[in-house]
Amino acid sequence: MAKVLMKGNEAIGAAAIEAGCRYFFGYPITPQSELPEYMARELPKVGGVFLQAESEIAAINMVYGAAGAGARVMTSSSSPGISLKQEGISYIAGAELPCLIVNIMRGGPGLGSILPSQTDYFQATRGGGNGDYRLVVLAPSNVQELVDLVIEGFDIADQYRNPVMILGDGMIGQMMEPVELRKPKQRELPPKDWATDGTKDKRKPNIINSLYLAAEELEAHNQRLQEKYKKIMENEVKVESYNIEDADVVIAAYGTISRIAKTAISQLEKEGYKVGLIRPITLWPYPYDEFEKINDKCKGILTVEMNTGQMVDDVKIAVKGKFPVYFHGRTGGMVPTPDEIIDKVKKIYGGEI
Amino acid sequence: MTIVFQKTRGLTDVETHYCPGCTHGIVHRLVAEALEELGVLDMAIGVAPVGCAVLAYKYFNCDMHEAAHGRAPAVATGIKRVRPENFVFTYQGDGDLASIGTAEIVHAAHRGEKISTIFINNAIYGMTGGQMAPTTLVGQKATTAPYGRDEAHCGKPIRISEMLATIDGAKFVERVTVTSPAHVRKAKKAIKECFKVQIEGKGFGIVEVLSTCPTNWGLTPTEALKWLEDNMIPYYPLGNFKRPEEVE
Ligand SMILES: Cc1ncc(C[n+]2csc(CCOP(=O)(O)OP(=O)(O)O)c2C)c(N)n1
Numbered sequence: 001m002a003k004v005l006m007k008g009n010e011a012i013g014a015a016a017i018e019a020g021c022r023y024f025f026g027y028p029i030t031p032q033s034e035l036p037e038y039m040a041r042e043l044p045k046v047g048g049v050f051l052q053a054e055s056e057i058a059a060i061n062m063v064y065g066a067a068g069a070g071a072r073v074m075t076s077s078s079s080p081g082i083s084l085k086q087e088g089i090s091y092i093a094g095a096e097l098p099c100l101i102v103n104i105m106r107g108g109p110g111l112g113s114i115l116p117s118q119t120d121y122f123q124a125t126r127g128g129g130n131g132d133y134r135l136v137v138l139a140p141s142n143v144q145e146l147v148d149l150v151i152e153g154f155d156i157a158d159q160y161r162n163p164v165m166i167l168g169d170g171m172i173g174q175m176m177e178p179v180e181l182r183k184p185k186q187r188e189l190p191p192k193d194w195a196t197d198g199t200k201d202k203r204k205p206n207i208i209n210s211l212y213l214a215a216e217e218l219e220a221h222n223q224r225l226q227e228k229y230k231k232i233m234e235n236e237v238k239v240e241s242y243n244i245e246d247a248d249v250v251i252a253a254y255g256t257i258s259r260i261a262k263t264a265i266s267q268l269e270k271e272g273y274k275v276g277l278i279r280p281i282t283l284w285p286y287p288y289d290e291f292e293k294i295n296d297k298c299k300g301i302l303t304v305e306m307n308t309g310q311m312v313d314d315v316k317i318a319v320k321g322k323f324p325v326y327f328h329g330r331t332g333g334m335v336p337t338p339d340e341i342i343d344k345v346k347k348i349y350g351g352e353i
Numbered sequence: 354m355t356i357v358f359q360k361t362r363g364l365t366d367v368e369t370h371y372c373p374g375c376t377h378g379i380v381h382r383l384v385a386e387a388l389e390e391l392g393v394l395d396m397a398i399g400v401a402p403v404g405c406a407v408l409a410y411k412y413f414n415c416d417m418h419e420a421a422h423g424r425a426p427a428v429a430t431g432i433k434r435v436r437p438e439n440f441v442f443t444y445q446g447d448g449d450l451a452s453i454g455t456a457e458i459v460h461a462a463h464r465g466e467k468i469s470t471i472f473i474n475n476a477i478y479g480m481t482g483g484q485m486a487p488t489t490l491v492g493q494k495a496t497t498a499p500y501g502r503d504e505a506h507c508g509k510p511i512r513i514s515e516m517l518a519t520i521d522g523a524k525f526v527e528r529v530t531v532t533s534p535a536h537v538r539k540a541k542k543a544i545k546e547c548f549k550v551q552i553e554g555k556g557f558g559i560v561e562v563l564s565t566c567p568t569n570w571g572l573t574p575t576e577a578l579k580w581l582e583d584n585m586i587p588y589y590p591l592g593n594f595k596r597p598e599e600v601e
């Protein structure tokens with residue numbers, strides 16, 4: 001397919017339809033409304049259903065129903081709306097249903113702002129809803145990667161019967177870049193023989209449920225979930241890294257911020273500094289092992305985020321105290337600049353921080 | 354020997370957990386019989402609530418979803434949009450439907466969602482131990498209304514059927530009870546008529562069933578039936594509020 005120029009939010013819709021998603025339930029919120037608008041326009045043309053729900057709570061529960069009935073289904077929102085969806089996300093994770101949830105993050109807490117941010121990292125990777133569950137969290141840094149991850153995200157969801165979240169940082173939703181809708185790597189997808197489509201008097205009833213009243217049963221259910229999460233951790237980590245075997249300072253950044261970090265790195269290289277990059281593409285499962293490859297002489301890891309320090313916790317877990325971990329973040333819709341990053345790296349080099 | 358009564362295939366053989374004298378069980382049987390008699394049991398997908406009927410997914414002999422508290426109509430919407438050829442119903446209590454899930458039920462009705470809802474109004478939160486429901490009568494005691502429901506403090510009980518009947522998308526609305534064999538027969542007729550509205554693709558239907566909770570009302574099963582008739586029916590009048598003209 002030829003490349004076409006698309007805005008991030010619309011590209012998500014095109015990728016989802018390409019992946020066979022035919023159901024979208026959502027509620028308007030800036031800065032992601034181009035996506036439901038695109039789906040409202042395009043889904044009916046392919047025999048699908050777009051439905052604007054009365055709230056994000058209803059939307060995610062419609063997703064729960066549709067996913068349980070066996071459909072490829074998605075919803076999208078931005079931070080405050082994702083907060084409302086947490087109840088449903090927890091039920092979907094508990095009942096082990098596949099679906100795609102898009103969060104195009106804006107500033108918080110509370111109503112915050114409509115400007116880009118990365119302030120929902122904790123919520124996305126640590127739960128947000130109740131219970132011991134995990135979402136697969138995918139963090140694209142450009143529009144091509146966004147569509148690739150949307151398409152593959154549906155397969156990951158189906159393979160593991162687990163909700164998958166696309167965590168975009170506001171800028172990516174609004175950015176226009178050339179994209180190509182490509183097939184992901186072939187996966188063996190299990191049949192949805194658990195879905196509710198009526199017994200037709202041919203099988204026992206299928207039940208979509210997250211309730212286990214007996215302690216032993218709920219513990220066993222959680223152990224099964226943990227085994228599944230372990231498999232996902234083994235198989236699905238995605239990370240891009242650059243020059244970490246040789247770098248004196250390694251920057252850790254994800255999403256569009258990693259692009260700003262790259263600009264800073266090439267500038268620093270011109271000045272003779274050796275700076276590497278670790279860019280997690282899956283925020284859960286987190287690429288902890290990648291940090292093991294950093295050379296022993298590295299002076300420190302600089303985490304750059306569009307928040308006041310969230311992923312930096314995972315970086316600390318990853319380096320296990322082996323290197324000092326520094327942080328640079330802007331928030332409220334302010335974006336870290338290459339100059340700020342360059343200044344921080346030079347200070348780490350000079351032992352000034 | 355002639356068979357005079359047989360358990361419907363619409364119910365599983367699992368023993369229910371309902372208290373003695375609780376009318377949830379009767380309503381389960383009526384719903385299951387209606388599914389079987391209308392020939393939709395094998396294509397039915399039910400949605401259980403959070404409340405005493407939380408385990409309904411074990412009792413109805415068809416595909417089932419267990420929904421979060423109050424969200425059953427949204428879950429049913431998702432199912433029905435994916436599987437319009439299937440029969441989709443929700444079974445919800447009054448805390449579930451008339452309090453935490455009001456947005457979901459109002460908008461499912463408003464969209465004319467082609468689903469059917471069985472609404473168990475027992476004027477109390479049964480499962481959590483007898484707290485006040487939005488349907489608790491003025492003066493009625495509940496664990497969170499120990500002096501009786503005070504209208505000045507928390508308003509009058511909500512009349513869901515009357516409210517939903519004002520919505521265009523709601524095509525069938527009827528309030529029934531199951532306190533006597535005659536009422537049980539009428540209730541079953543209403544449930545079947547409501548289900549037909551979905552089968553014929555006409556829109557949303559709901560049957561509100563005035564029910565007893567002897568355990569949390571602190572009454573014996575027979576006292577509870579009488580209390581319902583003496584106190585609930587005067588405030589929640591029985592009858593049909595709406596039906597599609599052709600079904601009349
Ligand atoms: C989000 C949430 N809030 C509260 C509860 C606790 N809870 C469980 S059942 C229930 C009330 C159920 O009452 P009702 O819907 O009237 O059903 P009944 O038990 O009377 O049949 C409540 C509040 C819950 N499970 N989830």
Ligand code: SF4
Pocket residue numbers: 370371372374375376377405475479480565566567568569
């Ligand atoms: S608590 Fe009340 S509503 Fe619940 S099963 Fe017992 S009698 Fe029925």
Ligand SMILES: [Mg+2]
Pocket residue numbers: 404446447448473474475476477478479486
């Ligand atoms: Mg109740």
